[in-house]
Amino acid sequence: MKRTTPYSSPNTATPDQATSQSERATLTLREMLVQGRFLPGERLREVPLAKELGVSRIPLRLALERLAHEGFVDTRPTRGFTARQFDIADISDAIDLRGAIEGMAARFAAERNVRTEELATLRSTHEKMAELVRNGKLTLELVSEYIALNAEFHAEVLRLSGSRQLQRALDQICCLPFASPNAFLRRQYLAPESRDLFQMSVEHHRAIVEAIEFREGARAESLAREHARIARRNLESALANKTLGEVPGLQLIKL
Amino acid sequence: MKRTTPYSSPNTATPDQATSQSERATLTLREMLVQGRFLPGERLREVPLAKELGVSRIPLRLALERLAHEGFVDTRPTRGFTARQFDIADISDAIDLRGAIEGMAARFAAERNVRTEELATLRSTHEKMAELVRNGKLTLELVSEYIALNAEFHAEVLRLSGSRQLQRALDQICCLPFASPNAFLRRQYLAPESRDLFQMSVEHHRAIVEAIEFREGARAESLAREHARIARRNLESALANKTLGEVPGLQLIKL
DNA sequence: ATACCACGGTTTGCATGCAATAATGTCCGG
DNA sequence: CCGGACATTATTGCATGCAAACCGTGGTAT
Numbered sequence A, B: 001m002k003r004t005t006p007y008s009s010p011n012t013a014t015p016d017q018a019t020s021q022s023e024r025a026t027l028t029l030r031e032m033l034v035q036g037r038f039l040p041g042e043r044l045r046e047v048p049l050a051k052e053l054g055v056s057r058i059p060l061r062l063a064l065e066r067l068a069h070e071g072f073v074d075t076r077p078t079r080g081f082t083a084r085q086f087d088i089a090d091i092s093d094a095i096d097l098r099g100a101i102e103g104m105a106a107r108f109a110a111e112r113n114v115r116t117e118e119l120a121t122l123r124s125t126h127e128k129m130a131e132l133v134r135n136g137k138l139t140l141e142l143v144s145e146y147i148a149l150n151a152e153f154h155a156e157v158l159r160l161s162g163s164r165q166l167q168r169a170l171d172q173i174c175c176l177p178f179a180s181p182n183a184f185l186r187r188q189y190l191a192p193e194s195r196d197l198f199q200m201s202v203e204h205h206r207a208i209v210e211a212i213e214f215r216e217g218a219r220a221e222s223l224a225r226e227h228a229r230i231a232r233r234n235l236e237s238a239l240a241n242k243t244l245g246e247v248p249g250l251q252l253i254k255l
Numbered sequence C: 001a002t003a004c005c006a007c008g009g010t011t012t013g014c015a016t017g018c019a020a021t022a023a024t025g026t027c028c029g030g
Numbered sequence D: 001c002c003g004g005a006c007a008t009t010a011t012t013g014c015a016t017g018c019a020a021a022c023c024g025t026g027g028t029a030t
Helices: A021-032 A046-053 A057-070 A088-112 A116-134 A142-159 A162-176 A184-190 A194-213 A217-241 B021-034 B048-054 B057-070 B088-112 B115-134 B140-161 B165-175 B185-190 B194-213 B217-241
Strands: A074-075 A082-083 B073-075 B081-082
Touching: A021 A046, A021 A057, A046 B088, A057 A074, A082 A217, A088 A142, A088 A162, A088 A194, A088 A217, A088 B088, A116 A217, A116 B048, A116 B081, A116 B185, A142 A162, A142 A184, A142 A194, A162 B088, A184 A194, A184 A217, A184 B057, A184 B088, A184 B217, A194 A217, A194 B073, A194 B081, B021 B057, B048 B057, B057 B073, B057 B081, B088 B165, B088 B194, B088 B217, B115 B194, B140 B165, B140 B185, B165 B217, B185 B194, B194 B217
Parallel strands: none
Antiparallel strands: A074 A082, B073 B081
16 A cells, blocks of 8 residues: 555555555545445445445455545445535635645756756656657657656656655645646647647647756746646636546546 | 544543443553553564453454554564554654645635635634733643643544545544644643643734735645644654653664 | 565454444423 | 233443554665
């Protein structure tokens, strides 16, 4: 039950490779919740759920406890767990919150990181992304590559901030699948203004690297904040076009 | 195991009034961890710990799981839990992070809250605090009252933000006892510049209310951020004067 | 001397079953 | 016909005990 790297959020792991029953239960249940398998507010009874998941109640309970901390279920003592409902405000705010924390991370990186050569990885990741976007049309395959690089980029900024607390805070926000920086990228790929959005992202990244390099903390911070707003544009666009299907975790939104 | 109101952080509850074994275990263990009862990195073996706490391993395990999410213990699968070590950077960053989130809350309150009469509670809480500080010397008793009002004030700003996500984020940060807005107040009471710091706090609050009232989001945000820095001043001062004892959770800091 | 493996004790992970509490249905009085 | 007390069922909370994974030790082969 370790989340090894930031932004490699839990949704990427598959239940099959779980090392323990409680981990399998956690992964499967989280997936079920994200898929909207439960009605909002629906009570999750332990015995039937355990039978369905093929685990006993003890690991199931541990899984529910974790998911409660991650915000997927609510808990009332001696009255069990209920599926959590999210609304648009939750998504918007979660994205903004991520922006604020990533903003702090970028600022810390700018203010604290001294050695230029430490920026090599960040710069190289940025270059690869810029290359992808520069070279003609993005295929689905290239988008997957972009997504991986994007996760790397965000993780590297976080690493450069050197702050465990920021890391923790971001981990906890990105538990919500729709709050992660990659949440909307597959959908963005389908958007009419797709190309523009990817280009804007890359330009944001470029400027962030530059700001960190020149120790421009305030600039780095506001850039990272604004960068997160692309996700909100995608959210609005997805809502308008009813293309929520491409976005992980958006099935369980109350409209 | 519900945290009903924000800022009424877990440390206030006593293990005696726990309704379940796992809750009692959580409260007791958290207290033990905060008191520095374990060496940093020390492995927490379930059987002896359970015996010491007078509960069985199942509720203890649930407690450990929760504390892992709160950041007090680390976990490695099949290798148990270990006591977490904190350092000065963790505290500083946690305080800054709180400032950032409270800043967002203040901004949201300014940008979203429309009706003036909704500010009545906030204003009244602020007035009471101002009164306390205005009327001569703060006794220990008055400081306790101040602390309660301070929690109320911060909770009210959060409430006015209307954001569940911010609430969640703040709850999670304030799990760390030294990150809460009240963490340093008892210590601040003992500081030579005590009076000035309380006055400064009240002035911050006044300005925050004003900014919210006039919909000055950016101002509200930066005020709330700066307001949190008072805690960092207290931290530095406590470090310099070696008066860490007055600050909850500062026994477990590696210097 | 070092690397490897076998093995015993220790510790975690989990399934089962029981007790206590909450939800639900039933019956009776108004 | 409706509301409240009580009985019944359903559901959570937990203790016990067992099995598997892990760690350290010692012995053996290279």
